[in-house]
Amino acid sequence: MAVTNPAGFWKRLLANLLDAIVIGIPISVIGYLITGSMETNWFTTLANLLYALVVPAVWYGYTVGKRMIGIRIAKVNGGKVGIGTMFLRSFVGGIVYFITFGIGLIISAIMVAAREDKRSIHDFIAGTYVTTEKPTA
Template identity: 85%
Template sequence: MVKNPAGFWKRLAANLLDGIIVGIPISLIGYLITNSWEENWFTSLANIVYALVVPAVWSGYTVGKRLLGIRIAKVNGGKVGIGTMFLRSVVGGLVYVITLGIGVIISAIMVAAREDKRSIHDFIAGTYVTTEKPA
């Protein structure tokens, strides 16, 4: 059951904050480790680990989501785990790549227009983004 879904602008702002607060430092560390901006395995790996692990151990929050008071939750009320986050981040990301970005546009429209504010990757993983605090 979806309770207090977070809208498009809060979700976008949280992603931007994650990019600035987490993504930029990870990229800089990756550059220092690999001495390359283009072929940087560390940055890719660190971003995937961040997307999978942080919400799973931090009640659905990422740094950006925590700052804005929103979090990822399962529609059935369960906790998000690494498997859920894999479906949401990796499988959802593959859908967006396979559709050449059209899926991203459709997801943005879904979050803006749907009452439950769920996007394609939310449907894949059985999640939504909420302003509800964890139980």
């Protein structure tokens, strides 16, 4: 299956910013109330990880921010996005960005801006892309 209607850099960036505001800030406040620390703590780390893995897997590739913008994560082969796919995309992709001291993240941003299919490094790792198409029933 081919990549169809890929979402570009600005839509993806806006969706991530909305996720940070709508989900990230409340998680941080709850984490502070639970742990008493505004620093990164076990609660915010766990909640953000679960959000990144579970929500797209059960909500057809959407996160709250992506849903607000009208984009979603889809598998290149047409399959359903699952927790394993999201683990590869979020966790393994994050490790790659960490190991490369953020250079991989900059390269990914350039890839999304310049490539016709708008796929980044973490999309290639997981076999995904971000699209404006609605999921099929």
